[in-house]
Amino acid sequence: MIFIPPNPAQHAAIAATLPPVNLLIGERSLGRGSGGTFSHRNTATGQFQMDIPMAGRDEVVMAVAAARAAYPAWRAMKPVQRRQILDRFADLIDQNMERFTQIAVVENGIPLSTMVHGMAPRISAWVRYYAGWADKIEGLVTGASPAGHFEYTVPEPYGVIGHIITWNAPLLSLAMKVPPSLAVGNTVVIKPAQSTPFSSQLFAELALEAGVPPGVINVLPGGVAAGAALVSHPGVDKISFTGGPEAARAIMRAASDTLKPLVFELGGKSANIVFPDVDIASTAAYCATFGLSNSGQGCALPTRLIIHEAVYEPFLEALQATVEQLPYGDPLNENVIVGPMVDTKASGRVLDMIGAARAGNVGRFLAGGTAVQGQGNFIQPTLIADTDPYASIAQKEVFGPVLCAFKVRDENEAVALANATEYGLAAYVQTNDLNVSQRLIHRLHAGTVYINRATPALHPASPFGGVGLSGFGREGGKAGLDEFIRIKGVGVSVMPE
Structure with a gap:
């Protein structure tokens, strides 16, 4: 890193x-x-x-x-x-x-x-x-x-x-x-x-x-x-x-x-569903960069990556490569994507959640997961694969630089997992299949659904808000x-x- x-x-x-x-x-x-x-x-x-x-x-x-x-x-x-x-x-x-x-x-x-x-x-x-x-x-x-x-x-x-x-x-x-x-x-x-x-x-x-x-x-x-x-x-x-x-x-x-x-x-715990028909390299780069931007301190960031089993392993490899190459640190540096946590209380809370996930063996840590010693409130960009979907780090809003990845068999399992949280601010879908994307718009329990590398542009004419928590x-x-x-x-x- x-x-x-x-x-x-x-x-x-x-x-x-x-x-x-x-x-x-x-x-x-x-x-x-x-x-x-x-x-x-x-x-x-x-x-x-x-x-x-x-x-x-x-x-x-x-x-x-x-x-x-x-x-x-x-x-x-x-x-x-x-x-x-x-x-x-x-x-x-x-x-x-x-x-x-x-x-x-x-x-x-x-x-x-x-x-x-x-x-x-x-x-x-x-x-x-x-x-x-x-x-x-x-x-x-x-x-x-x-x-x-x-x-x-x-x-x-x-x-x-x-x-x-x-x-x-x-x-x-x-x-x-x-x-x-x-x-x-x-x-x-x-x-x-x-x-x-x-x-x-x-x-x-x-x-x-x-x-x-x-x-x-x-x-x-x-x-x-x-x-x-x-x-x-x-x-x-x-x-x-x-x-x-x-x-x-x-x-x-x-x-x-x-x-x-x-x-x-x-808050939010937004799902990002990845189907097999996407371009793996560019989509993985988007998922990692956007999901970890501002150190994950964004309510609508897609921090739960729900990946179809047909592309799960190659997509994880591309994700891991992107996460490990993300510049992080000084927010005044124009190349930095992941800056510091807002204060020591926030960084301590996020590190406690990461520590509990390690101790509970809730998934495979593929990248990051530690603080930068003696350098402000910086936490390494973190990627956890095979995450237990009911673990705290997969259910609670982390508001830190942590991505959790999950493998699913099909569309129905993806939707069920995406909706298996009390939050409902945003949801994301990565697919070139128009039928799939249009079905999921109606099936996902979220205030806004973003399709194919879209981000919350927050255009002033577009309403923004959530459901549930x-x-x-x-x-x-x-x-x-x-x-x-x-x-x-x-x-x-x-x-x-």
Whole structure:
């Protein structure tokens, strides 16, 4: 395996350009919060980068009040004006994309290659897409009678939306959640993860520069206490959360007192079914590279490789060769696919899962499976063959650089194994047989199915979300817009003269 150690001086130079993080509440920018501080460290080098002020319940109360105060004017603004502001916002994002990219790499260790060729180009596209919807929200005439009675619908914003942002792709999460909320007239309180506050800081600053009024966007870096206060606050009308099932359950309990509606984009354990008619070399390269990208820290990554027995062994050989040749290490190196884990807690958790799999003899370790000693939170890209399908590492979301391979006899066994998990975010199918792919689209228990080396392009017009433990509700497209709209019914009787 090719390990590329990080260059501490290069990382420190970028860290010196990080924006100061404050709590953005209405017109105020607070340098401290009641939640204390978080010592942010570069996950690739371990270097201290900044003390982050943390919001607590007091700041949540202030931010919700600011959002509610700003709501009437933002809702009343002409939709074309909201569209124009969001278009200017997209322009500013484009102008600052290199800055966003560098921030992302030293913020959570996402490889530069992933940002430049994957996430970065999508951000402004999401803002522009939802800017275009701002002046196109329509109601419907739902019924009429000759007697002069008719009914119609009025789409309305919810009010204040609480957005709890994921740490593994914070900029993409912001782009998927905030623009549709603003386009239809909501105001927002954003709680980024404590480990990834810098993306949200710059995102909000550019929104204000574009003309979003103070109070329409409020940003509160914080931990569990801030999130719990935001969810339980009666002044928050809806919560959109991206994260894990355990946190989602806690949010549901906290939201139950106010019967607050929720959108959940949670974890995944996506299957990738490989049939015998594929090109082995290119498909194996795709399966390994994509499945291990960003150190496996992606909810929709295909980490369960379900391979037809007719090509199982040659496909494993090609997989192993690719995994062993993947450059991993310094996320600032443009050749690196697999960077560091987000922190020592995450790397320890993944190593514990790998250790338990070794001890339980749940499969053949063909590559990786160990940490890089003395080099940050790096774990070797790992491939396990002949995996016990009911072992923990095959059922639980690892969120680390681990691929599990399984052998199946036919399509039915492949589908049964693919669906044998509580998750249902995405599924992948590799075949040149149109009939097989079309059958599996309907048979696989997943929110999205990707065919033939497709990846979640996350085009803003395409809805994205899961079933089962992967959550409910959708982000993207008209479905993602509708999550932040309430429909009011109106009935009118025209009285005779």
